[in-house]
Structures are given as C-alpha cells and as structure tokens.
Amino acid sequence: MSSPKPIRATRPLISSGRCLIIGEVAQAHDGSLGLAHAFIDAIAAAGADAVKFQTHIAAAESTPAEPWRVPFSRQDRTRYDYWKRMEFTRDQWIGLKEHAQDRGLAFLSSPFSLEAVDLLEQVGVAGWKVASGETGNEAMLDAMIATKKPILLSTGMSPLAEIDRAVERVAASGLPLVVFQCTSAYPCPPERVGLNLIPFFRERYGCGVGLSDHSGTIYPGLAAATLSIAALEVHVTLSREMFGPDVPVSLTTEELRLLVAGVRFIERMVAHPVEKDASANELEGIRKLFTKSVVARVDLPAGTVLLPEHLAAKKPGTGIPAVQLPALLGARLRKSVATDQLLAEDDLE
Numbered sequence: 001m002s003s004p005k006p007i008r009a010t011r012p013l014i015s016s017g018r019c020l021i022i023g024e025v026a027q028a029h030d031g032s033l034g035l036a037h038a039f040i041d042a043i044a045a046a047g048a049d050a051v052k053f054q055t056h057i058a059a060a061e062s063t064p065a066e067p068w069r070v071p072f073s074r075q076d077r078t079r080y081d082y083w084k085r086m087e088f089t090r091d092q093w094i095g096l097k098e099h100a101q102d103r104g105l106a107f108l109s110s111p112f113s114l115e116a117v118d119l120l121e122q123v124g125v126a127g128w129k130v131a132s133g134e135t136g137n138e139a140m141l142d143a144m145i146a147t148k149k150p151i152l153l154s155t156g157m158s159p160l161a162e163i164d165r166a167v168e169r170v171a172a173s174g175l176p177l178v179v180f181q182c183t184s185a186y187p188c189p190p191e192r193v194g195l196n197l198i199p200f201f202r203e204r205y206g207c208g209v210g211l212s213d214h215s216g217t218i219y220p221g222l223a224a225a226t227l228s229i230a231a232l233e234v235h236v237t238l239s240r241e242m243f244g245p246d247v248p249v250s251l252t253t254e255e256l257r258l259l260v261a262g263v264r265f266i267e268r269m270v271a272h273p274v275e276k277d278a279s280a281n282e283l284e285g286i287r288k289l290f291t292k293s294v295v296a297r298v299d300l301p302a303g304t305v306l307l308p309e310h311l312a313a314k315k316p317g318t319g320i321p322a323v324q325l326p327a328l329l330g331a332r333l334r335k336s337v338a339t340d341q342l343l344a345e346d347d348l349e
Helices: 033-045 079-086 090-102 114-123 138-145 160-173 197-205 219-225 253-271 276-282 284-290 322-328
Strands: 020-026 050-055 106-111 128-130 151-154 177-182 208-213 231-237 293-296 311-314
Touching: 020 033, 020 253, 033 050, 033 090, 033 231, 033 253, 050 090, 050 114, 090 106, 090 114, 106 114, 106 128, 114 138, 128 138, 138 151, 138 160, 151 160, 160 177, 177 197, 177 231, 197 208, 208 219, 219 231, 219 253, 231 253, 276 284, 293 322, 311 322
Parallel strands: 020 050, 020 231, 050 106, 128 151, 151 177, 177 208, 208 231
Antiparallel strands: 293 311
C-alpha cells in the first residue's frame, strides 16, 4: 500500500474573515468510486473550499438490526448492508483525498466509529467534522482531538448540555473549533433553520460558528454569511434526478456556484463598512449631475427684485443649490439673466 501524500494546504482550514464552504457528498456517490471522484471535480468547479464525505465501516458502527431512517434502497436488504456497500478501501480513500488536493479542495470525511477515525488519520484529513449523532461520543471525540487537527462540531441532535461538554473537551486541547448550528430535519423548513443560534453559540463558546444546512436552498447560507460565520456546509447533488435520500436537501452544483459567489460578495460587504459622509464626499462630482440649482424661470432684466414666480430649481447642481432658493427671494439682480440660466452669486447685489 502506498503512503498518503502530505496535505498541501494553501490556507488554514479555518481562516478569520473567510467562510470555509464545504460541499457535502455524504453517501450521494451510492458506493460508486467513480461517482465520488466526479463529485470532487464538480464541487471544485463550483468554487467551494472543501469536499466532505462520510466514512462508514459497517462492522464497526452498526448491527444488522439497525433500522432505516428512510427505507429508500431497493438494493440493500438492511441498513447494515447499505453501510457495507458504502465502504471504500484505504487506498481508495487516499485516491479521493489526493484528487481533492489536486483540485485545491480541503479533504474532509466524518467518521462514524473509532476504526473510521484511525482509517481517516492514515488517509490524512484536513480536519474533523463531527457528525450530529457523534457529538456525545466522548471516546471518538478524544481520538479526533489526539490528532491535533481542527474540529468542526455539528449540533443537530444535541441538547445544550451535551454541546457544552463537547466544546469544553475540545477547548481544553486548544485546537481550532467551529460549532455548527444544525437542524436534523430533511429537508429543513425555514422556521427551523435557527439563525438565532449562530450569535448565541458565538457568545456562549467564544469560538468560530457555522451553519450545516439541510434546506436544499441557498437562502440560509446567504443569510448566515451576513452573520460572519466561519464555515458553511451544504449537501450537493449533481442533479435533482439523482438517486438517494439526500437529494431533496441538496444543492445542485450550479446552486452551489451561486452560493459561493453570494457568500464571497457578502464577505466583502461585511469587511468594508461604509461611513456615510465620506461616501457622499467621494460622489460629489456625480452628485452635481443629479441635484438641482436655482435658475431663472423667465428672462429677468437687471434690477429685478426676485419673487417666487421668477425662480425654479433645475439640473445640474453646479450653481446655487436649490435648497437656497427661499433665501434668494427679495434679492435684486445686478445684471440680467436669461430663461433657464443658473444663477450665480455675482448676479445678485
């Protein structure tokens, strides 16, 4: 067996001011290695930062009695059989990791057993995404912490007390940590996305926060980006017509491309607050084209005492500002002015 290549990280997995956008493949490859590689290419082309899989080792995590969450498979008699069919070998995982690196993606995969942690450590993941159902699994969390890699902690199935314990465990190690708001509903309706928990987690834990979204739309991710999240995870499908239980909660690769562009746009907005007076001063030249000046409504001879019917406000704003028109009433013209001529200060006595 070949040894895994070292991770060629071009930036830290978790960067200040930049949201880590993760394309989640999960089991959408349906056990096909070729399809798994196709997902890597599609997610990279959409501009995401990372690709994430799930690493299931049936014998290590499941029993033949494990019930189906959604009985979708016409191919697998049991959930255990399905997990078995989803397994890749160590060398196959290494190939996926190397392909991801070649495409500029950080490679992630959620483990679902201690054996999967060990396998992925051999493969070389950029960090650990802790699945919602494993947040309370202290033995697995300790095994991930021991590798000294960043921890991305999902919270979809956990009460606060369980999240508190997990965060305390990671915080004690000093490792980079992101706590994800996640609602384990598939698809997740708007009422349950829980954007309010993003600032709540940030204040409670003093670490990076993120959103793991299962809505199947780009909207929660864009909304969360305005809250300066550290990471965003979305499921990805190559087509709405693909097979699998996660298709309804996934973004197409074109939607992922829109999401990435939107998040980057929002980041630039958030990073550059505007000072209103300074902004207006920068636009002074343009402002004169769109504002109005005091002009003569009709031909006015020298000596005319200005009355309301003598004056009007018209573009451009390069003369006496229209707002000063009332102050000119009663003034006497030093010289004659023509219809639509902009009044100047030296026209007045």
